[in-house]
Amino acid sequence: MSLRCFLIEDDPVVRKMLERIIIESGIGEVVxxxxxxxxxxxxQLYSVDVVLIDLLMPGLDGIQTMKKLKAQGFSxxxxxxxxxxxKEMVGQAYLHGIDTYIHKPINRYEVVSVLKRVAEYLSVTSSLDSIRRLLHMLEKNKHSGVNCPLSHHSIGYEKTSFEQKVQHLLLILGIAGEAGASDLLHIMQWLAEQERKGQTIHDLPHLKxxxxSVLRHTHNIGNEQALQKEMRAMEQRIRRMVFQAFTHLSSLGLTDYTxxxxxxxxxxxxxxxxxxLRMQELESAEKTTKCRTNVKKFLTAFYMEVKGA
Structure with a gap:
């Protein structure tokens, strides 16, 4: 997860240091x-994931600012x-809602470590929220006797165990909160339906x-130009999501190879x-990647994992 950070700090040098660390580490951006x-x-915090705030500032200090922003709706x-x-002042800060602490003078490794923990926490929270919403919707549809809106065709409530397996695997791979997660679910549903019709899944068609095919199956798009546009958007979402899973697994291996x-x-x-190669890039904190991901292999293997789950 790429963090969108907001800095509240009266020292411009510290702000510059924090921004450089956040960008160079590849963990996010300062918005x-x-x-x-x-x-x-x-x-100002509408699209912000996390606020980094100085404790001692002129005017409103960090605790007062945090209390104000929480009261005004920032969560x-x-x-x-x-x-x-x-310790008493630090304790007061925790009491009023800070989630963690970074000490001055600024240490790059501490900043990166703290932000990575926050990113992991937000990613898991987002994933769990997505699963809760999905399960709530499925339960609601079960009682109302209607088909699950995640599929506009023949895949109804009786297939929720398959969909739950997809969601569980998305969570394991750290991508349940990604924009392409719903696309991947639709692809898995489409593949399952093709297999029920007797078609082999081991050799997927060209990705486009x-x-x-999936868009025609799940969306009512009659205009060919609109269909092509949505196909390109789906292609981008899937590619980004697959790379996120790739990076997530690489980071797990870097932390613990077993x-x-x-x-x-x-x-x-x-x-x-x-x-x-990706593990080496993460270890050296490289900003760009030379890695290649095979999306077709990912989709095929993901489907086989869901079937065998």
């Missing part, structure tokens, strides 16, 4: 900043930044043909040599 908390409003996490060692999720899924969903 806004302020030198005090007086004039920061929830409107995202706060990371407090300060060189204050007073696959996406067009991680069971890494051991099982990395060689099945991706070329393991590419996984090794």
């Amino acid at each position: 806004g900043e302020a030198d005090d908390g007086m004039h920061v409003s929830p409107d 995202g996490p706060f990371i407090m930044i300060s060189q204050v060692e007073n 043909e696959l996406y067009i 991680n069971p999720t890494f051991e099982h899924f990395a060689p099945r969903l991706f070329d393991f040599e590419e996984i090794r």
Whole structure:
């Protein structure tokens, strides 16, 4: 997950350091900043994932600013930044809602470590929320006797176990909150229906043909130009999501090479040599990647995993 960060810090040097660390580490971007908390409003934080805020500032201090923004509706996490060692003051900060703490002087490794933990937390939270919404919708549809709206055709409530397997696997791979997750679910449903018709799944059609077939199956798009446009958008969403899964597995392997999720899924969903290269890139904090991901292999292997789950 790429974090959208907002900085509230009266020292421009510290703001610049934080921005450089956030960008160079590849963990996210700074979408806004302020030198005090007086004039920061929830409107400025509309697309923000996390706020990094100084404890001691002129005007409103960090705790006062945090209380104000929470009262005005911002529900995202706060990371407090300060060189204050007073345990009582730090305790007050936690009491009023900070999620974690970064010490001054700024240490790159501490900043990256803290932000990665926050990103993982937000990713898991988003994934769980998606699953809760899905299960709530399925339960509602079960009682109302209607087909699940995730598929506009013959896949109804009786197929929810298949859909739940897809959602579970998305969560394991760290991509349940990605924009392409619903596209992947539709693709899996379409593949299941094709297999029921007697078609083999081991040799998928060209990806663009696959996406067009799925879109025609799940969307009422009569205009060919609109269909092509939506196909390209789906292609981008799927590609980004597959790369996110690729990076997630690589980061698991980098942390623990014997991680069971890494051991099982990395060689099945991706070329393991590419996984090794991605691990090296993550370890050296490279901003760009030379890795290649085989989307067709991923989709085929993902479907086989869901079937065997």
